[in-house]
Amino acid sequence: MTDLSVWLEATGALAGAGGLGYAKYRAPRVYWPLVGLPVTWGRFSLSYRSTMDVCGLTVHPSGLRAFMTRNVARREVQPVPPKVRRVRPTSTGLRVTLRLPAGLEPADLAASSERLRHAWGVHSVTVVETKPGFVELRMTGYDVLRRVRMPRKARPHGMAVPVALREDGTAFERDYRKAPMALTLGANQSGKSMYLRSLIKGLAELPVGLVGVDCKRGVEQSAFAPRLSALATTPDQAASLFGVLVVEMEERFDLLNLHGVSDLWELPEDVRPAPLIVLVDEVSELFLISSRKDEERRERLVTSLIRLAQMARAVGIYLEICGQRFGSDLGKGATMLRAQLTGRVVHRVNDKQTAEMGLADVAPEAVHVASLIPMERPGTAVAADASGGWSKIRTPEISKAEVVVACREFAHLVPDLPFLDPFRPTVPVEASADGPVLVKPRPVTE
Numbered sequence: 119m120t121d122l123s124v125w126l127e128a129t130g131a132l133a134g135a136g137g138l139g140y141a142k143y144r145a146p147r148v149y150w151p152l153v154g155l156p157v158t159w160g161r162f163s164l165s166y167r168s169t170m171d172v173c174g175l176t177v178h179p180s181g182l183r184a185f186m187t188r189n190v191a192r193r194e195v196q197p198v199p200p201k202v203r204r205v206r207p208t209s210t211g212l213r214v215t216l217r218l219p220a221g222l223e224p225a226d227l228a229a230s231s232e233r234l235r236h237a238w239g240v241h242s243v244t245v246v247e248t249k250p251g252f253v254e255l256r257m258t259g260y261d262v263l264r265r266v267r268m269p270r271k272a273r274p275h276g277m278a279v280p281v282a283l284r285e286d287g288t289a290f291e292r293d294y295r296k297a298p299m300a301l302t303l304g305a306n307q308s309g310k311s312m313y314l315r316s317l318i319k320g321l322a323e324l325p326v327g328l329v330g331v332d333c334k335r336g337v338e339q340s341a342f343a344p345r346l347s348a349l350a351t352t353p354d355q356a357a358s359l360f361g362v363l364v365v366e367m368e369e370r371f372d373l374l375n376l377h378g379v380s381d382l383w384e385l386p387e388d389v390r391p392a393p394l395i396v397l398v399d400e401v402s403e404l405f406l407i408s409s410r411k412d413e414e415r416r417e418r419l420v421t422s423l424i425r426l427a428q429m430a431r432a433v434g435i436y437l438e439i440c441g442q443r444f445g446s447d448l449g450k451g452a453t454m455l456r457a458q459l460t461g462r463v464v465h466r467v468n469d470k471q472t473a474e475m476g477l478a479d480v481a482p483e484a485v486h487v488a489s490l491i492p493m494e495r496p497g498t499a500v501a502a503d504a505s506g507g508w509s510k511i512r513t514p515e516i517s518k519a520e521v522v523v524a525c526r527e528f529a530h531l532v533p534d535l536p537f538l539d540p541f542r543p544t545v546p547v548e549a550s551a552d553g554p555v556l557v558k559p560r561p562v563t564e
């Protein structure tokens with residue numbers, strides 16, 4: 119009987135351990151709050167001081183603090199780590215707010231994030247400066263990018279759309295007020311279209327005009343016709359469309375002048391024109407030429423694009439440009455245009471140079487992270503902006519049908535923009551029933 123109970127206990131313990139191991143891998147969302155979080159929290163609390171000490175993240179206190187923390191018996195002053203101000207558990211990790219003592223800066227902690235990650239046995243540690251003198255250590259208990267689930271609270275608002283999940287479990291927002299012009303790069307099958315889908319799905323809910331440029335004959339964007347104000351599917355149409363957008367930009371500047379303001383958002387709401395987001399899929403199609411006639415079109419197109427990229431922010435016209443590569447090999451004007459696109463998202467690339475094209479000027483230390491994105495993780499990217507900050511993100515997997523549904527649901531939000539009427543994609547009547555949407559853009563009269 120005793121043997122049997124020992125055997126049963128041992129089997130039970132083994133099964134429990136096996137179950138936990140299985141849950142850790144297969145159901146990390148359940149494992150984390152039940153097991154991972156208490157273990158990590160305990161580990162953090164018990165080893166905080168010693169970990170910070172061995173990581174070189176302590177400083178000799180000065181003045182009153184030195185007096186308060188001195189070891190009276192040995193008459194010596196112990197170095198102190200940053201003060202823990204707050205520990206907050208989340209569904210994916212643990213957030214710790216630290217007050218930095220004089221002599222430590224956020225970069226010191228960021229440089230040790232790998233060591234902290236190993237010391238506390240978590241998947242990642244990201245250091246974010248929340249205000250001068252304070253940082254937040256964002257620990258994630260497991261690889262949240264393996265199966266992306268966006269935080270429930272992440273909804274489109276203002277001019278910002280949550281498009282992907284960051285490695286620290288927070289939503290990455292594409293915010294047009296913060297980074298008006300952006301470039302998304304990536305090799306074939308790296309997830310660029312998925313990123314654009316996620317963006318369009320969110321933008322569809324906002325009171326903005328969406329302008330599509332998809333010179334792969336519209337294969338990707340024509341399905342979103344019900345929510346598009348304009349769609350160009352050939353370089354010729356795109357050249358005309360950009361010409362019209364430049365004229366609109368100039369008229370909007372006149373309007374700003376009239377009201378004595380310098381930005382669209384300072385205009386009274388009743389006269390403020392709808393913001394426009396121009397979504398360009400595969401930008402190289404706009405740059406490539408095959409004849410002399412194309413050369414003139416290309417010149418027009420690139421000039422319009424550069425003018426928009428340089429000035430249109432103030433009048434609420436924003437560019438979202440996507441491509442496989444975007445360097446001087448595309449020809450005159452490419453690097454000049456790229457410099458204006460300060461928001462960057464770089465997916466898996468085929469060579470380091472492409473990662474450099476996207477990141478070297480805004481976040482050079484992120485270049486090697488982008489070069490290491492594995493093929494079996496489509497949708498993963500490095501997002502950076504001109505502030506120097508960057509993060510690893512992954513887009514949720516969204517089917518085209520889901521985006522089509524959103525575009526139909528919010529079709530009533532298409533703003534009234536008569537100047538774009540010649541480019542408005544027509545949605546055949548039968549397309550409003552369930553089923554694939556077939557769109558034939560109207561021919562453009564130049």
Ligand SMILES: Nc1ncnc2c1ncn2[C@@H]1O[C@H](COP(=O)(O)OP(=O)(O)OP(=O)(O)O)[C@@H](O)[C@H]1O
Nearest residue numbers: 304305306307308309310311312496497513514515
């Ligand atoms: N976030 C993601 N999660 C899971 N699978 C994804 C994700 N993003 C993309 N994929 C898958 O990867 C494949 C390629 O994605 P996508 O078409 O977006 O790449 P792309 O860079 O636009 O490719 P191309 O340049 O060839 O058009 C698709 O099969 C898609 O389902």
